[in-house]
Amino acid sequence: MHLTIAAASTALFSTWVFVENFGLLFDAGDGISASLGQKGRKVRHVFVTHADRDHVCGLLQLHQLNARDGIPHIFYPKDSGSFPALKDFMEKFDPQSGPATWRGLAPGETVPLDKTHFIEARTSEHVTMGDLTKSLDYTLCAVRRSLRPELTGMNGAEIGALRKEHGEDAVTEPQIEKLVGYSGDAPQLRPERWSGVKILFHEATFLAPETARSSHSNLPDVIASAAQLDLEALVLLHFSARYKADEIVQAVRQHAAAAKVGFPVFVILPGQVYSDLLSTEPVWEPGCFLDREDCEERQEGLI
Helix, strand or coil: CCCCEEEEEECCCEEEEEEHHHCEEECCCCCHHHHHHHHHHHCCEEECCCCCHHHHCCHHHHHHHHCECEEEEEEEECCCCHHHHHHHHHHHHCCCCCCEEEEEECCCCEEECCCCEEEEEEECCCCEECCEECCEEEEEEEEEEEECHHHCCCCHHHHHHHHHHHCHHHCEEEEEEEEEEECCCCCCCCHHHHCCEEEEEEECCECCHHHCCCCCCEHHHHHHHHCCCCCCEEEEECCCCCCCHHHHHHHHHHHHHHHCCCCCEEECCCCCEECCHHHCCCCECCCCCCCHHHHHHHHCCCC
């Protein structure tokens, strides 16, 4: 399945990622309604990582334009008092809009999106306050059923008879497929947290470790850690607006080459809005040189 993903992210100003296939929105930064337009009506599930303004300020307009009959379902870290306060404010400030559904999530909770897909919430290290859950990260998962290993070699008629007599569980077993991981803001990429994920969205706010703050990631560490994973794609976002686009692109290529990254790397550049992110050209592809022209020549067999 090709995932149609719209997104925008500039650290401090606005971050949001919309997976259109599932009506699924991660974070709701400023400008999301203007960017999505009528597609905003497709947002059915909103999963907010934490209460920083660049991740939540788009909720007001999104709610005003699209809330109806309990939709969208808005999920947030259960111990963050900002969200109940925001819900109360919206009801008073904007009483004419229809009601959305608000629910706080604890780490380990899952939320079904349809019959075969669900979101898993986990504690994020971006905001830590003892045992309180103030920030979360999320994984989009799919449940697939596969033939039980002990039945390998059995013919179709035998499997059909077994299914008819004992039910589906007798012949197949569920397998969890991790389609998309979304870190929100995070101080570092921990490979063990994202093992098995196909597409990972991870922040890379700072281009150098010496400029990074403790609650945000830096690009060299993110690339080095991601290289340990078996991803189909890495999407980097939440870059600081202090960096120019070409500066970010060259830094990503440099560190991806050094780490010998074996999968495509996409970048959400500050100030840009992407309507179908995964259809754009990745900044890094396996086998490419640092220079894009060199990469293209190599692909054409000129080097």
